[in-house]
Each structure stands twice: as C-alpha cells, then as structure tokens.
Amino acid sequence: xxxxxxxxxxxxxxxxxxxxxxxxxxxxxxxxxxxxxxxxxxxxxxxxxxxxxxxxxxxxxxxxxxxxxxxxxxxxxxxxxxxxxxxxxxxxxxxxxxxxxxxxxxxxxxxxxxxxxxxxxxxxxxxxxxxxxxxxxxxxxxxxxxxxxxxxxxxxxxxxxxxxxxxxxxxxxxxxxxxxxxxxx
Numbered sequence: 001x002x003x004x005x006x007x008x009x010x011x012x013x014x015x016x017x018x019x020x021x022x023x024x025x026x027x028x029x030x031x032x033x034x035x036x037x038x039x040x041x042x043x044x045x046x047x048x049x050x051x052x053x054x055x056x057x058x059x060x061x062x063x064x065x066x067x068x069x070x071x072x073x074x075x076x077x078x079x080x081x082x083x084x085x086x087x088x089x090x091x092x093x094x095x096x097x098x099x100x101x102x103x104x105x106x107x108x109x110x111x112x113x114x115x116x117x118x119x120x121x122x123x124x125x126x127x128x129x130x131x132x133x134x135x136x137x138x139x140x141x142x143x144x145x146x147x148x149x150x151x152x153x154x155x156x157x158x159x160x161x162x163x164x165x166x167x168x169x170x171x172x173x174x175x176x177x178x179x180x181x182x183x184x185x
Contacts, residue, residue, distance in 0.1 A: 001020050001023075001024065003024075003065070003066040003067070005020075006020050006021055006024070006066060007058060007062060007063060007066060010054065010055060010058035010059075011058060011059055011062065017055070017058075018051045018055065021051060021054065021066075021070065022047075022051065025066070025067060025070050026047065028067065028070070028071065029046075029047045029050055029070055029071070029074040030043055030044070030047055031145070032071055032074045032075050032078065032145060033046040033047055033050075033074055033077075033078040035145055035146045035147060036075070036078040036079060036081075036082050036146055037078055037081060037082055042081055042085075043078070045081075046074060046077050046078045046081055047074060049077050050070060050073045050074045050077060053073050053077065054069070054070060054073060057073075071144075075144070097142060097143060097146050100142075100143075100167065100171060101143065101171070119181075120178070123177065123178060123181050124174070124178075127173075127174055127177045127178075131170075134156070135166060135170065137156065138152055138156060138158075138163060138166050138167065138170075139166075139167070139170055141155065141156075142163075142167055149163050149164055149167075
C-alpha cells in the first residue's frame with residue numbers, strides 16, 4: 001500500500017491504518033527502537049507507542065514522508081525510554097554516540113531560541129549534503145540509527161578502523177563548519 005493511502009486511513013480515522021503501518025514499517029521502527037534500547041520488549045512497546053502517537057498526530061499533521069515521520073517518532077520515544085531507564089547507567093551505543101557528538105555540536109544549554117536551533121539544523125543538513133553519499137550513509141547509520149561501529153563496518157563492507165576514521169573526520173569537519181557559521185560556542 002502506498003504511503004499516501006496509509007496517511008489517508010489515519011486521516012479518516014480508519015483503524016486499518018495501524019495494521020498497514022505495521023506491515024510496511026514495523027521492522028523499520030523495531031530496528032530503530034532496538035538499536036537504542038537493546039531490549040525486545042521495550043522496543044515492541046516503543047513501536048506500539050509510535051503507532052499511538054501517529055494516530056494522535058494525523059490529523060492535523062499530514063506527513064510528506066511517512067517513513068521519516070515514523071522513524072523520528074520512534075527514535076524520540078526510544079531515546080526518552082532509554083533516558084528514563086538508564087539515568088545513572090552508561091551502557092550501549094547511545095551514551096557513546098552522544099559523547100562523540102558533544103565534540104562538535106553545541107549543547108542544548110547554549111541554544112537559547114528555537115530560531116538558533118533551526119539554523120543549526122539547516123547548517124548540519126547543508127554540511128551533510130556536501131558529503132559523498134557513502135560518507136552520509138555511515139554518518140546516518142551512526143548518529144541517526146545508532147548502529148555500532150562493528151555493524152556499520154559489516155553493512156558497508158569496511159574495516160572498523162575505516163569507519164572510526166570516517167566518523168572522526170566528520171566530527172572535526174562538522175565542528176569547523178559550524179564554527180565558521182558562528183554556530184559553535
């Protein structure tokens with residue numbers, strides 16, 4: 001079923017929207033949740049919460065790209081679950097990935113307004129578009145899907161050291177790029 005048809009089901013409050021969403025994007029959402037939570041039960045609950053949040057969001061929102069809309073909801077919910085369950089603990093890829101990004105992204109405390117956040121997002125997207133496709137894939141796998149270095153290496157037929165070097169160079173160049181635009185404090 002096409003995405004716009006699934007969105008129409010939500011729009012007209014047809015409960016089949018959830019089963020159609022699960023059939024088409026259930027595996028995708030579960031992968032995102034499990035890469036963050038490392039717990040199948042929590043991941044399943046997170047995906048169910050994704051469907052509920054989607055149900056409550058459409059209408060009034062009509063997403064242009066349903067997959068991205070679901071992925072963002074799943075990721076945000078999974079990160080919230082992760083934070084609530086692991087306040088004091090440090091395990092898995094999430095704290096490691098967030099620590100990696102601290103070197104080149106200013107903290108939320110430094111961003112005073114929503115406008116500054118929009119500019120930061122704009123500049124990061126601009127920077128990502130300037131990179132070769134292969135590098136963007138590695139970066140998205142690490143910082144969006146939170147894949148381990150090992151998983152990224154396997155998925156892209158690269159060595160782990162090559163992936164580590166690519167990510168390190170990315171962070172350095174991103175920091176420089178943001179500094180040039182006055183977005184790094």
